[in-house]
Amino acid sequence: MSRTCSAPLFSVAPMMDWTDRHCRYLHRQLSRRALLFTEMVSSAALVHGDPRRLIGFDPAEHPVAVQLGGSDPRQLADATHICDQFGYDEINLNVGCPSDRVQSGRFGACLMAEPELVAECVAAIKGATEKPVTVKCRIGIDDQSIEEPLDRFADLVVGAGASALYVHARKAWLQGLSPKENRTIPPLDYQRVFRLAARLDPLPVILNGGIRDLQQSIKHLKSVSGVMLGRAAYHNPMLLSEVDSLIYGETGQPPVLPGIMAKMADYAEEQLSKGVRLNSVTRHMIGLAHGRPGARRFRQILTMDVLQHGAGPEIFATALGALDVQTKRGGQAEMQLAR
Numbered sequence: 001m002s003r004t005c006s007a008p009l010f011s012v013a014p015m016m017d018w019t020d021r022h023c024r025y026l027h028r029q030l031s032r033r034a035l036l037f038t039e040m041v042s043s044a045a046l047v048h049g050d051p052r053r054l055i056g057f058d059p060a061e062h063p064v065a066v067q068l069g070g071s072d073p074r075q076l077a078d079a080t081h082i083c084d085q086f087g088y089d090e091i092n093l094n095v096g097c098p099s100d101r102v103q104s105g106r107f108g109a110c111l112m113a114e115p116e117l118v119a120e121c122v123a124a125i126k127g128a129t130e131k132p133v134t135v136k137c138r139i140g141i142d143d144q145s146i147e148e149p150l151d152r153f154a155d156l157v158v159g160a161g162a163s164a165l166y167v168h169a170r171k172a173w174l175q176g177l178s179p180k181e182n183r184t185i186p187p188l189d190y191q192r193v194f195r196l197a198a199r200l201d202p203l204p205v206i207l208n209g210g211i212r213d214l215q216q217s218i219k220h221l222k223s224v225s226g227v228m229l230g231r232a233a234y235h236n237p238m239l240l241s242e243v244d245s246l247i248y249g250e251t252g253q254p255p256v257l258p259g260i261m262a263k264m265a266d267y268a269e270e271q272l273s274k275g276v277r278l279n280s281v282t283r284h285m286i287g288l289a290h291g292r293p294g295a296r297r298f299r300q301i302l303t304m305d306v307l308q309h310g311a312g313p314e315i316f317a318t319a320l321g322a323l324d325v326q327t328k329r330g331g332q333a334e335m336q337l338a339r
Contacts, residue, residue: 007164007204008035010217010247012240013230014067014092014136016040022271023284024061027233029263030240030255033248036064040094042107043070043079051082065090067136069097069107071117073124080128091125093118095137098172099179109172112141115153119160126161136166136208139192142174146192154196164204166228169193183209183231194223214239214246221247236290257288258320265316272313278306282315293324 012019012027014037024036041054046068055066066088070076080091095118097108111118118135126133135157140146154165170186177185188210197205204225211217217227233240238257244250268281282302289295301319305311 007225008063008206009033009221009226010243011035011065011166011206011226011228012037012233013208013228014038014040014065014094015230015234016097018234018284020284021057021061022267022276022281023234024064025058025267026260026264026281026284027237027240028061029260030237031243033244033250034240035090036061037092038064038066038088040067040069040097041079043068043072043075046079046082047075051086055083055086055088057086059087063089065092065134067092067094068125069094071106071111071114071121073120076121077124077128080125084129084131088131090132090134091129092134092136092166093121093125095135096168096172097179098138098141098174098177098182109138109141110174112137112149112153112172113144115149115156118153119156122157122160122162132163133161134164134166135162136168138168138170138172139189139196140171142171144171146171146189150192150196151199154200158200158203164206164225165196165200166206166208167193167196169207169209190220190223197224214242217247234284235287237285237287238290257323260288261316261320265313268316269313278311278313278315279303282306289319289323294322297322 010033012034016039019037019039027034027036038055046054057064066083068076068079068091070079076093083091094108095111099108122133122135137153139150157165169188169190169192170182172182173186190207193205193207206226206228207220207224208228208230211220211227211229212232217229220227241254245254264281264285268278271281272278286299286302289298298319301315301322305318306315
């Protein structure tokens with residue numbers, strides 16, 4: 001499988017209510033190389049709302065892509081100009097979200113039925129930025145065939161200027177299934193994405209959907225240009241600590257939990273000084289102890305104890321100390337050493 005320098009081997013999927021700036025800052029401490037994504041933001045909200053609140057981010061998050069939702073080419077171009085001012089590394093158009101709210105705004109997965117319009121949107125975005133413009137889609141919708149319509153969709157958006165496709169290897173059912181059900185009930189069809197990747201080669205095609213770990217990721221990379229993990233990476237973020245070594249072949253020691261907790265404590269202290277609530281940061285961290293002895297207490301501290309009056313960054317050491325893997329020096333000493 002051919003690859004271009006602009007194709008990310010590994011990325012963390014955009015997830016509504018999850019991949020906000022605090023989540024992305026955490027993920028960046030675990031991997032220097034993974035491409036991170038914002039939550040989807042509608043072009044209308046960005047053009048008419050507060051861009052800094054919606055898409056502001058820490059420079060430490062690079063490389064990071066912004067995902068836009070919309071179907072008005074002119075408005076998407078305006079939104080792209082705003083994203084460019086913030087310095088995002090990639091502009092991605094969502095053509096995969098199946099929620100009713102998104103459909104009512106005429107964007108997301110329902111646009112797979114209108115490939116010409118998607119091509120117009122891609123061309124408008126491309127005309128407004130020099131950054132890579134990409135599309136995230138499904139293999140099809142409802143009773144639509146996953147063969148010719150997907151090829152035609154891909155040809156049109158690539159012809160309009162898309163430099164890569166992120167493909168969730170499931171259909172989206174626009175009626176009768178919730179967004180959650182759309183992530184699990186429609187069967188995965190990796191082979192269809194592999195055929196698309198071979199057909200479009202060397203244009204990058206990134207596989208998304210149902211990938212559980214890095215071992216599966218490595219296997220899939222034999223057939224596609226990149227892989228995108230979503231909930232697996234969110235619920236067990238420590239798997240990201242091996243991305244740079246296993247996926248990108250880098251040498252050196254991977255990040256370890258005491259060091260991550262120390263960096264996040266410093267980050268939380270900075271955010272608290274800006275009026276951010278502590279649990280806005282810690283809610284993304286509860287999976288860090290996934291599978292470890294003491295993980296239940298770790299999660300409790302980061303979800304409940306952080307709500308107590310006066311709770312501050314020192315609670316990160318308390319959470320770390322709840323894990324049975326700690327040395328006799330305790331969580332606070334481990335974090336001080338990590339700093």
